[in-house]
Amino acid sequence: MAGFDWGEITSNLPYLFGVGMVFTVKLTVLSMAGGIVFGTLLAMMRLSHFPVLSWIAGGYVNLMRSIPLVLVIFWFFFLVPYIWAWILREARPIPVGTFYSALITFTMFEAAYYCEIMRAGIQSVARGQVWSGYALGLNYWQTMGHIVLPQAFRNMLPVLLTQTIILFQDTSLVYVISATDFLGAASKIANRDYRLVEMYSFAAVVYFVISFSLSLLVKRLQAKIAVIR
Amino acid sequence: MNYHWNWGILLQQEPGGTGTYLHYLIVGLGWTLVTALCAWVLALVIGAIVGTLRTTTHPWVVRLGNAYVEIFRNIPLLVQMFLWFFVMPELLPTSLGDAIKQMPPPWGAFVPAVLCLGTFTSVRVAEQTRAGINSLPRGQRNAGTAMGLTSFQTYRYVILPQAFRIILPPLTSEFMNVIKNSSVALTIGLMELTGRARSMQEFSFQVFEAFAAATVIYLLTNLVVVIGMRWLEGKVRVPGLIAIGAGGGH
Numbered sequence: 001m002a003g004f005d006w007g008e009i010t011s012n013l014p015y016l017f018g019v020g021m022v023f024t025v026k027l028t029v030l031s032m033a034g035g036i037v038f039g040t041l042l043a044m045m046r047l048s049h050f051p052v053l054s055w056i057a058g059g060y061v062n063l064m065r066s067i068p069l070v071l072v073i074f075w076f077f078f079l080v081p082y083i084w085a086w087i088l089r090e091a092r093p094i095p096v097g098t099f100y101s102a103l104i105t106f107t108m109f110e111a112a113y114y115c116e117i118m119r120a121g122i123q124s125v126a127r128g129q130v131w132s133g134y135a136l137g138l139n140y141w142q143t144m145g146h147i148v149l150p151q152a153f154r155n156m157l158p159v160l161l162t163q164t165i166i167l168f169q170d171t172s173l174v175y176v177i178s179a180t181d182f183l184g185a186a187s188k189i190a191n192r193d194y195r196l197v198e199m200y201s202f203a204a205v206v207y208f209v210i211s212f213s214l215s216l217l218v219k220r221l222q223a224k225i226a227v228i229r
Numbered sequence: 230m231n232y233h234w235n236w237g238i239l240l241q242q243e244p245g246g247t248g249t250y251l252h253y254l255i256v257g258l259g260w261t262l263v264t265a266l267c268a269w270v271l272a273l274v275i276g277a278i279v280g281t282l283r284t285t286t287h288p289w290v291v292r293l294g295n296a297y298v299e300i301f302r303n304i305p306l307l308v309q310m311f312l313w314f315f316v317m318p319e320l321l322p323t324s325l326g327d328a329i330k331q332m333p334p335p336w337g338a339f340v341p342a343v344l345c346l347g348t349f350t351s352v353r354v355a356e357q358t359r360a361g362i363n364s365l366p367r368g369q370r371n372a373g374t375a376m377g378l379t380s381f382q383t384y385r386y387v388i389l390p391q392a393f394r395i396i397l398p399p400l401t402s403e404f405m406n407v408i409k410n411s412s413v414a415l416t417i418g419l420m421e422l423t424g425r426a427r428s429m430q431e432f433s434f435q436v437f438e439a440f441a442a443a444t445v446i447y448l449l450t451n452l453v454v455v456i457g458m459r460w461l462e463g464k465v466r467v468p469g470l471i472a473i474g475a476g477g478g479h
Contacts (some may be wrong), residue, residue, distance in 0.1 A: 061335045066405075066451045067444050068412035075444075078436045082232060098465040169305035175416060181307060204308045211303035 007033025008195045016202075020185030027102055027181065028168045034107035035167070036160065042045050044144065046119055057115070062111035070176055077177045078104040098179035102171070110167050117159050122153030158222040165214050169207065182206065238435045240441060243420060250429050251442070254297070257425035258446055264342055264414060271347030272280040272407070273400070276354020277393075283355065284362045294355070299454050301352040309349055310346060315416040334421060340416035346407055353403050360387055361396035394465045399457035405451060422446060473477040 045057035075125035082100050088094065115186065125148050133143030155158075172183040180188065185201055190199035238252040240289030247253060283294035301309070318326035332340065365388060375382030426443035430436045 063448075066409075067447045068409040068423055069425070070415065070441055071411040071440065071443060071447070074427060074430075075440050076424070078430075078440070127342050169303075172305040172307045173413070175307060183305070187311075190315075196311075197319045200308065200311045200316050207305055207308055208300065208303045212299060215303065 005195060005198055008189075008193060008198045010072050012189050015189065016182065016185050020182035021206075022133055023099065023180055023184075024168070024171050027099070027171050028104065028164065028176070029053065030103055031106035031110055032164045034103070035110035036118075038107060038111035040118045040149065042111055042115035043118035047114065047122060048099055051155065053079060054151070061112040061115050064109055068108060069173055071171060072109050073102070073105050073173060073176055076108065077101045080104055080206040098174065100165045101177065102174045102179055103180075106167065110163070113163055113166075114160065117163060120159075121156035124155045125151045129215070139183055154225070158218050161218045161221070162199060165211050165218070168214070169211060172207070187223050232437065233440070236438055238433050238438050241433075242272065243429065244432050250433065250439075253429060254422060254425050254439075254442055254446060255281070255339055257420060257422040258450065260339075260419065261408060261411050261421040261423075262450075264330035264346065264411045264419065266409070267343045267403070268350060269404050269407050271343065272350035272354050272403070275348065277358050277389075278359025279351065280355035281362065283359045283388065285380075292405055298352045298355055299350055306349055306410060307416060309350035310342070310345045310417055312328040313345040314338070317341070338414060338417045339416060342411065342419050346410055348412070349410070350403055350407050353406070354400065357403070358392065359398045361392035364395060364436075365391055370417065394467045397465050398458075398462050399453070401462065403457070407455055408450060408454070409447075412422045 042057045042061060045053040046061070048054055077098075080096050084094045084096055085092060102207050130143055131152065133147045138141050138146065171181055174181050175187060178184065186199040186203040190196045240249050240253075242248070243253045244248050245258070265327070277296050279297055282290050285291065304312075318329045320326075321329070329340070329401075330337070344411055369391070370383060373387040378386065411419075411421055412423035414421055418424075421461065422427070424445055426439045430439040433439065
């Protein structure tokens with residue numbers, strides 16, 4: 001540890017946080033929002049009375065949960081330019097950049113995990129709630145939107161947030177498509193200056209501090225919700 | 230879509246001269262499975278010990294166990310992979326560090342990958358073990374003490390044999406997670422299934438055939454593991470108990 005160069009870390013802080021961490025946080029927050037919306041729709045499909053819908057959603061979720069995230073990142077990295085070209089009726093695949101590629105990947109991938117959480121959440125709402133919604137003359141979407149989903153969200157909030165901490169850690173895997181997230185920024189400096197020990201140790205400490213603090217917050221929130229109920 | 234499909238590529242020779250691309254991927258699956266199995270064994274051993282220690286009544290042992298779990302759970306797997314591969318050899322005594330760095334491929338990547346995946350997964354195993362032990366009725370431990378067993382004997386003959394049979398189902402899903410997580414080892418140069426699909430794509434330019442083949446191989450592996458584990462679960466089920474559930478994650 002004698003040659004540990006603290007200056008290497010302090011002099012690169014603006015790049016590490018201003019570029020890298022901004023990418024990571026943006027990716028985490030947007031994927032969480034997209035993943036929860038898409039995941040909730042998937043959960044509603046999975047629980048629907050139309051066999052085709054629940055079959056499609058179930059197949060999608062099981063597929064995403066059976067293959068490694070790294071492989072999914074590669075899939076979308078190469079697939080999205082083709083789909084984009086197809087939508088715009090262009091002949092050649094259109095590059096979309098690592099951020100949008102990663103955003104689509106994580107939204108689609110995490111939706112499978114959020115779906116399972118929301119499914120458990122919807123199932124945790126008492127059946128009588130749905131019936132009373134219909135008895136009041138609400139339709140399916142109104143019952144879901146005003147009665148079932150708010151309760152499901154509330155019940156599942158700690159689990160959704162825990163999954164988001166996992167998502168935050170998983171975004172580091174965009175390294176495989178050479179994106180400049182926090183770890184990617186650390187890695188680029190590490191290789192430029194040959195300071196691998198300093199950069200990777202620092203990255204580990206930063207990820208640990210953020211994830212651990214967030215998990216403590218989730219624990220406190222869980223205790224709070226449990227008291228109110 | 231303007232993509233030139235060519236499924237025949239799977240039966241063409243790969244540039245390394247070891248056989249067809251399909252064979253190249255299957256060998257990758259072999260590395261995935263060997264890595265995952267070694268890591269899983271390591272994870273079971275460490276996880277069982279840490280999980281058991283966290284149920285003892287020594288506060289410092291419990292705190293140490295908790296610290297171990299929090300450290301490995303709150304650092305991304307990829308960062309841990311880099312720590313084992315790039316940082317660990319530098320922190321060891323020079324001769325040992327150099328010996329590790331000079332291991333011939335693929336062992337130079339294989340050993341850190343197994344250590345990384347093993348410790349990463351051991352945390353999950355530790356959590357399951359603790360949950361399994363805590364799910365046993367308190368009377369079991371008391372009965373052990375009443376019969377004059379020492380604390381160690383109570384764990385060895387009364388608590389652990391029951392706990393392990395209870396936690397087997399959640400542990401099987403951890404095995405699937407190790408198989409999937411082993412793909413992260415491609416970042417340190419281990420040519421497992423995903424890594425080989427990526428290099429096949431680079432050699433042949435047949436992007437989607439390569440990734441589709443890898444996807445199908447992962448799905449089939451998944452199926453085999455699930456069926457095998459169902460069988461094993463049936464074998465070890467404790468009669469009269471409802472197995473406890475397990476959390477998600479990946």
